[in-house]
Amino acid sequence: MKNRTWGAVPAALLMALLVMGSNAAHADRLDDIKKAGVLRVAAFDSNPPFGFVDSKDNQIAGLDVDYARAVAKSLGVKLEIQPTNPANRIAFLKSGKVDLVFANFTITDERKKEVDFSTPYFASGTQFIAKKGVFKSPEQLNSLRIGADKGTTNEQQVRAKFPNATIVAYDDTPFAFAALRTGNVQAITQDGPKLVALLARVPDKANYEISPFTISNDYEGVGVPKGETRLLDVVNNTLTHLEADGEAAQIYDRWFGPKSAAPLPRLFKIGDPEKSS
Amino acid sequence: MHNWLEPKYLAWLEQGFLVTVMLSACAALCATPLGFVLAVARTARTSAIARGAAAYVFVIRNSPLLVQLLFWYFGAATVLPSAWMNWLNTPHAVTLGTLTLRWPSFELFAGWVGLTCYTTAFIGEEFLAGMRGVNPAQGQAAAALGMSRYATLRYVILPQALRIATPPLAGQYMNVVKNSSLTMAIGVGELSYMSRQVDTESFRTFQAFGTATVFYVLAIAVIEAALVLWQRTGVRALQRGRV
Amino acid sequence: MNGFDWLPTLRYLLLGAFPAGPLGGIALTLVLSVMSALLAALFGLAGGIALAMTRGFVHLALTVVVAFFRAIPVLMLIFWTFFLMPILLHVDVPGLATVVCALALIGGAYLSHSVYAGITSISDGQRQAALSLGLTRWQTLREVILPQAVRVMMPSFINQWVSLIKDTSLAYIVGVPEFTFLANQLNNRLMVYPAQIFLFVALVYLLLCGALQWVANALLVRRKSTRLSGSGVQGDKYHERREMRSPLVGAAATRRARD
Numbered sequence: 094m095k096n097r098t099w100g101a102v103p104a105a106l107l108m109a110l111l112v113m114g115s116n117a118a119h120a121d122r123l124d125d126i127k128k129a130g131v132l133r134v135a136a137f138d139s140n141p142p143f144g145f146v147d148s149k150d151n152q153i154a155g156l157d158v159d160y161a162r163a164v165a166k167s168l169g170v171k172l173e174i175q176p177t178n179p180a181n182r183i184a185f186l187k188s189g190k191v192d193l194v195f196a197n198f199t200i201t202d203e204r205k206k207e208v209d210f211s212t213p214y215f216a217s218g219t220q221f222i223a224k225k226g227v228f229k230s231p232e233q234l235n236s237l238r239i240g241a242d243k244g245t246t247n248e249q250q251v252r253a254k255f256p257n258a259t260i261v262a263y264d265d266t267p268f269a270f271a272a273l274r275t276g277n278v279q280a281i282t283q284d285g286p287k288l289v290a291l292l293a294r295v296p297d298k299a300n301y302e303i304s305p306f307t308i309s310n311d312y313e314g315v316g317v318p319k320g321e322t323r324l325l326d327v328v329n330n331t332l333t334h335l336e337a338d339g340e341a342a343q344i345y346d347r348w349f350g351p352k353s354a355a356p357l358p359r360l361f362k363i364g365d366p367e368k369s370s
Numbered sequence: 371m372h373n374w375l376e377p378k379y380l381a382w383l384e385q386g387f388l389v390t391v392m393l394s395a396c397a398a399l400c401a402t403p404l405g406f407v408l409a410v411a412r413t414a415r416t417s418a419i420a421r422g423a424a425a426y427v428f429v430i431r432n433s434p435l436l437v438q439l440l441f442w443y444f445g446a447a448t449v450l451p452s453a454w455m456n457w458l459n460t461p462h463a464v465t466l467g468t469l470t471l472r473w474p475s476f477e478l479f480a481g482w483v484g485l486t487c488y489t490t491a492f493i494g495e496e497f498l499a500g501m502r503g504v505n506p507a508q509g510q511a512a513a514a515l516g517m518s519r520y521a522t523l524r525y526v527i528l529p530q531a532l533r534i535a536t537p538p539l540a541g542q543y544m545n546v547v548k549n550s551s552l553t554m555a556i557g558v559g560e561l562s563y564m565s566r567q568v569d570t571e572s573f574r575t576f577q578a579f580g581t582a583t584v585f586y587v588l589a590i591a592v593i594e595a596a597l598v599l600w601q602r603t604g605v606r607a608l609q610r611g612r613v
Numbered sequence: 614m615n616g617f618d619w620l621p622t623l624r625y626l627l628l629g630a631f632p633a634g635p636l637g638g639i640a641l642t643l644v645l646s647v648m649s650a651l652l653a654a655l656f657g658l659a660g661g662i663a664l665a666m667t668r669g670f671v672h673l674a675l676t677v678v679v680a681f682f683r684a685i686p687v688l689m690l691i692f693w694t695f696f697l698m699p700i701l702l703h704v705d706v707p708g709l710a711t712v713v714c715a716l717a718l719i720g721g722a723y724l725s726h727s728v729y730a731g732i733t734s735i736s737d738g739q740r741q742a743a744l745s746l747g748l749t750r751w752q753t754l755r756e757v758i759l760p761q762a763v764r765v766m767m768p769s770f771i772n773q774w775v776s777l778i779k780d781t782s783l784a785y786i787v788g789v790p791e792f793t794f795l796a797n798q799l800n801n802r803l804m805v806y807p808a809q810i811f812l813f814v815a816l817v818y819l820l821l822c823g824a825l826q827w828v829a830n831a832l833l834v835r836r837k838s839t840r841l842s843g844s845g846v847q848g849d850k851y852h853e854r855r856e857m858r859s860p861l862v863g864a865a866a867t868r869r870a871r872d
Contacts, residue, residue: 138798138801139797139798139801139802145802146798146802148618148621148622148802150633151621151622151625151630152630152633152634173634174634175788176788176790176794176798177788178788180566180570181787181788183570183573184569184575184695184696185788187700188695188696188699188700188706189699190699190707190708203571203573206573207573238475243566243567243570244570249571261475261477261557261559262557262563262567263557264555264786265801267800267801267804268557268801270804271444271447271804271807272477272557275444275447275448275476276476277447277475277476277477295804296804296805297805428819428823429815429819431775431822432775432779432818432819432822432823432826433779433814433815433818433819433822434779434780434782434783434793434815434818435779436782436783436785436793437782437793437811437814437815437818438815440797440807440811441807441808441811441812441815444800444807444808444811445807445808445809445810445811445812446808447807448805448807448808449808544684547686548684548685548686548687549686551686551687551688551689552688552783554688555785555786562686562688562689562692565689565692566692569696575696575697575700576697576701579689579692579693579696579697582689583685583689583693586684586685586686586689587681587684587685590684591684
């Protein structure tokens with residue numbers, strides 16, 4: 094029966110027709126947001142302290158959420174959070190399901206072709222977690238199975254720098270960590286601050302250690318739909334103001350300060366010049 | 371071709387397709403005899419075995435495959451003793467002459483186990499329906515001729531049951547290919563996983579998903595073609611009195 | 614489990630962030646299932662009737678479309694409707710609608726096939742008798758064939774709806790906060806109880822699907838006992854014990870029945 098292979102032909106034709114026929118222009122996103130009175134933001138739901146579900150009220154909270162709330166306040170609209178994992182961030186933004194991405198979104202040239210980025214508001218480097226005693230040198234990584242998150246720059250960097258390593262990509266960091274715990278992978282890779290925060294909340298943290306070396310210098314910014322310059326300006330202005338009146342430092346303190354679960358010194362302020370990696 | 375997808379990404383998709391085919395084939399190969407055993411167990415005289423088999427079918431068929439896969443990968447891993455986990459996670463290789471058989475990674479193993487358990491329940495039901503589809507008069511005639519229950523099954527019921535069950539069985543094999551796409555949730559590098567990977571890296575959503583869809587439809591078409599071939603030759607063979 | 618509150622967590626799994634956020638959890642799973650089931654039944658009936666009433670090129674085109682949707686994995690169709698449709702059509706489609714759309718299309722394709730098989734399984738004598746009495750083709754379909762065919766098709770409908778309930782769990786991959794998604798979130802938060810959490814999830818789905826099958830069987834048994842036997846329905850092989858048949862057996866069995 095040729096039906097099944099032939100079934101692909103009309104479907105392809107239909108798609109081609111839709112691609113050619115859809116030329117609708119859309120109004121400015123900023124106006125849409127103000128009219129709807131709601132700012133939709135994609136944030137993590139399983140990556141403390143950037144975005145996670147607070148067990149007290151089952152709402153999503155975190156560093157990224159605080160920044161998003163500040164932007165919503167400056168626009169005078171409500172904030173609506175769409176939980177996401179790293180793989181779905183860009184898809185949510187490009188398909189118009191969210192207006193901004195506040196999810197530890199690393200700025201890369203490749204991504205700049207698809208989305209616009211705000212000025213960076215966080216800096217980090219790619220690091221690794223492994224069971225205690227496994228790490229001796231960076232070159233060792235070439236022979237290990239490394240867990241990564243789908244759709245992250247960490248995955249691409251590790252693939253580029255350690256071509257002989259086997260990389261298994263999971264939907265989100267907790268999955269990768271579960272794989273590490275069961276021994277399915279020997280190391281997992283993520284941004285340093287995320288790993289520090291992850292380890293601080295794990296019940297058996299004494300068995301693991303974070304690599305002393307980083308393999309990159311990354312900057313995270315807010316993801317904005319391509320071409321929405323007015324929205325981008327609002328976001329940039331909000332971020333600069335937050336830094337100027339000290340609120341950015343307060344937000345950082347709340348999640349990474351000395352009283353938090355995983356203290357980290359603040360080495361990057363909004364507006365600092367970027368190091369080349 | 372370069373405008374469709376870069377060769378590097380096409381290679382990823384082809385690799386994913388290979389994994390899909392291998393995983394589906396292994397799962398189907400194991401599930402078929404197991405399903406047969408399950409169907410026989412369902413018709414067993416001992417009520418404990420029959421009830422147990424029925425309970426297995428009920429549980430497996432009424433819970434989502436995704437949840438079962440997540441359970442096998444995350445849940446079973448914490449329940450199994452750590453010595454077993456260590457063995458499952460270290461790469462073993464068996465060399466037969468020039469061929470090296472490598473023990474699959476744990477996610478592939480868990481995906482295979484989950485897929486096999488899931489498919490066994492459905493294939494068991496198809497075999498059962500096949501057996502029930504045979505005219506009861508056949509079994510009665512065989513008993514009247516003095517054949518034992520085993521002989522009845524082997525020479526009278528089963529050949530007819532298998533013939534009745536083959537088209538739905540082919541349908542279940544197609545379902546295995548489609549269900550293998552769910553193993554992407556536990557990290558198996560099969561076709562859907564690769565298409566997602568290509569999409570996130572190259573941003574060519576339409577091309578990535580389009581190619582993957584074509585591959586899936588191709589695989590399904592092959593199984594369908596095999597079924598049609600079997601039906602044509604099967605019926606003709608019957609009519610010529612060869613069976 | 615120190616400091617772990619059962620009740621708020623159960624409430625979260627049941628309702629999601631509602632009313633402080635969008636509906637989620639088991640409630641959303643039920644909403645998704647019901648909406649997809651209704652739409653799929655609609656598509657299925659329309660498609661099956663169209664398949665039965667058309668000839669030639671239209672019939673072939675319909676067969677090809679139905680075959681395509683039965684050949685594509687549900688996950689891939691969800692990817693298409695979720696990621697690609699909004700980009701192509703420049704419309705903002707909420708996540709819920711894309712998943713319902715994908716599930717309804719696939720369910721509709723399977724049901725079209727079952728409806729078509731059910732309609733063709735009704736003995737030709739019925740159709741010819743109705744036509745010779747002066748009924749039009751559509752009247753024949755509506756008054757004579759369909760009422761009998763529906764009883765033959767009901768097991769397929771039930772099976773497909775059970776399948777739909779299970780397939781709503783795939784919405785997890787595209788970030789729709791239904792039950793499996795929230796259970797995963799919980800697992801990510803707690804980290805050390807994956808077996809228990811996923812067993813609980815499986816149990817809930819078992820209850821949902823089992824309840825649907827029990828209700829359906831109860832209604833069907835009542836119907837069957839009031840039906841006269843020998844009403845010319847050759848689809849007696851489509852006994853409700855046939856359970857989760859593949860789509861092909863319908864056509865194959867009718868082929869056998871006619872031989």
